[in-house]
Amino acid sequence: MAAPAARPGAAADRLASLALPAGGAWATEARRAARQRLLEMGLPGRRDEYWRWTDPSTLTAAEPPRAATFDPREPMPFEAVDRVKLVFADGVFDAAASGAPAAAGVEIERLAEAAARDIHWARDLYGRLEAAGQTPVPRPLAALNTATAADGILIRATGRVAKPVALAYLHRSETSDAVLHHVIRVEPGAELTVLESGPAAARCNMGMEVEVADGGVFHHVRVQGRDHERRAATHIFARLGRGARLKSFTLTKNGVLTRNEAVIELAGDGAVAHVAGASLGDGTFHHDDTVFITHGAVGCESRQVFKKVLRNGATGVFQGKILVRPGAQQTDGYQISQALLLDEASQFLAKPELEIYADDVKCSHGSTSGAIDETALFYLRARGLPRAEATDLLVLAFVAEALDEIEDEGLREEIRVRLEGWLARHRR
């Protein structure tokens, strides 16, 4: 790894005295290794090329900036879905608000409880996928997460799990700093859906490691909270076996700072990964999608679809990369990042990258940025639609391609309704 030595200064001192959660057996080992990685990498700074467009200082500071709590006056997402509900408030597990952690075909445990045991399946994954995802680009916040997360959920799907596992994150304290680390293993041929929702805390650092074994299927739908002042850094590290499938979709509305990273390795032949996102920002909104997909086997398919709707000075960032390793023939890679800028003050910054070492590949990427198409708007208005409604309709059409990545119709519909709600609230 070409990581610089830890930089001197307050951040380095803080890292040197970084306390690890107590009471772990196998987890302590993994946490120590992660702390060591972090010491070698140092925390990210504005001068790092990977943070060119997103200032990490509030994510790396010792204390999170204060963030007011917010009552969205609408039900939490996925309330209507028959699910296994697990609740964290400000990063702390809320047993009273959670349902029974059980469903057919799945084992669900808390990291805080499983970490102390001598033998556990998660031992072979915890921190391992994160460590593998540190090359070629270091991701210090993910190492920080592995080292310091005291809790999280461990899910092992052994069959087709009918009920989604829904993780709900509540934000109650203005100064909360949540660090959670989930580990998910989808056994061969099994199928699992994980839902995530809510603002989590004033600042959250969320890590998720996912192993999808041969023929397994993993669905992930996430709705990040609407709190205006919240900050979040999230990482998904996934490894897919032969014929495995992963589909991840994230809806982000508001939030002063969000950096969502997805690091996915297609390790088995014929694996498929689709990562999509729609983000909507009004005013002080900075949203960063950073995706790194590695094709390491033959005949794999990947899709990245990211749509951003920005207004009143909001900023959208996309850093997407497809890496095709030597020998990863018959690769099909697709990437699209698009921004709709609803006024002159907003901005879109993108770096859609390809790095290809095999010749029998089909890789393409596209990136566009622009305003609402006036001709389309005129067409709709000529048919009697008021300007605001016509605009909303065009915005919905713009993000539709990302929404289509959600396979479940019910979930897709719920996301669409939430999107419409946001648009209705954020008209000029």
Next chain:
Amino acid sequence: MDAGIREGVDRETVEAVQSMGRYKYGWETDIETEYAPRGLSEDIVRLISEKNGEPGWMTDWRLEAYRRWLRMEEPTWAMVRYPKIDYQDQFYYAKPKSLAAKPKSLDEVDPKLLATYEKLGIPLREQMILAGVEGAGDAPAEARRVAVDAVFDSVSVGTTFKEELKKAGVIFCAISEAIRDYPDLVRQYLGSVVPQSDNFFATLNSAVFSDGSFVYVPPGVRCPMELSTYFRINAENTGQFERTLIIADRGAYVSYLEGCTAPRRETHQLHAAVVELVALEDAEIKYSTVQNWYPGDEEGRGGIYNFVTKRADCRGDRSKVMWTQVETGSAITGKYPSCILRGNESQGEFYSIAIANNFQQADTGTKMVHLGRNTRSRIVSKGISAGRAQNTYRGLVSIHPRATGSRNYTQCDSLLIGDRCGAHTVPYIEVKNSSSRVEHEATTSKVDEDQLFYCRQRGMDEEEAVALVVNGFCKEVLQALPMEFAMEAQSLVAISLEGSVG
């Protein structure tokens, strides 16, 4: 008409593939050369300045750059790997001894030098036209004339059509002459586009550049002929550092071509040039390059390290700059011809074909910086990788908040021939207002089997078929080249890929 003549590939291309050796320009001119002492120091910088008979301000400018360079670090962000360059283990100035006294006219130039250019197909006599152009068009020779500035190692050998250009008011000469004869123009514009300490290699160039070309086209003048500079590296262990400055004043137009070659050698040689273009109001500059430095052999031995800074400043409203490049040579290339679109409604275009074969590594692209209102840019880049080569497109499109109503279209396509090469795309896109539209598209694919099969069915062998498909792939860029270069470029595309099939 046989199959080879259709779809943008003519008989010449096919013949070129069949008849030519790998690198056509790998021979050396046996000529006595005068060197500056090996290595780099303030004394060497002063010596170069003195050799060029420069005024004090120029010497100081160079020294200032040299001192800045000492504190700079060689960049490592490009996707190219090469052993560390020892900047003390090479010569920074080499000049044929026969040029000790500056020849008054081309008739006085050492016949060996003239023969060199003749062999390269570069016309140094005014009645000649560029090789390969005869019979290419029905246009009379008169209309296809090209003025040439020939640079051999560190010095300019001579410039043709100078007098005739002067009648039109156009200044075209070696930059060393311009510093003496037109100091005001040089002082006004030199370093105004690529500042003295812009980047590591440009700073080195500012300190040690020995020659290059200078062009000034006065207001309202359309330059009566194409201008061109031909760079030849001949001396061993010598770096070439040329500096080109082109100024198109209000409403002027100029088309400039640049070509280059070097002998086949086992050791690497450094080439670090700086090109500055200034386009004032309503001016237009067309800059075309066929970069054919020695690429190294099939084992990756030898070849030129080509680290070049090229930038255009579209300073005036409605000015326009068009970069076209065909990059087939050099072992390592790091080159990003850019446009600063400062004037309102100014335009920048970049057309590029980059071919990397064997062990070549190319990291090339462009920067389009939109500062003025309603500015437009267009990028078309075609990268071809074969053998064990690595080919990277790296670019930046930046639309500043005040550059409202701007437009960019970028298309970068990569073609892979063989499974041991790499093709990479690293575009940066920054859009800071909503009235601008930016579109970026990129694809990577291999040579289409169906197309190859189609060609082979019609009796072409595999190399011909690949040459045909690749020429089709590059067509958009080839068409942007002036005719003098289009021919050469087309056959180069075929030659560079020779041996990559099978």
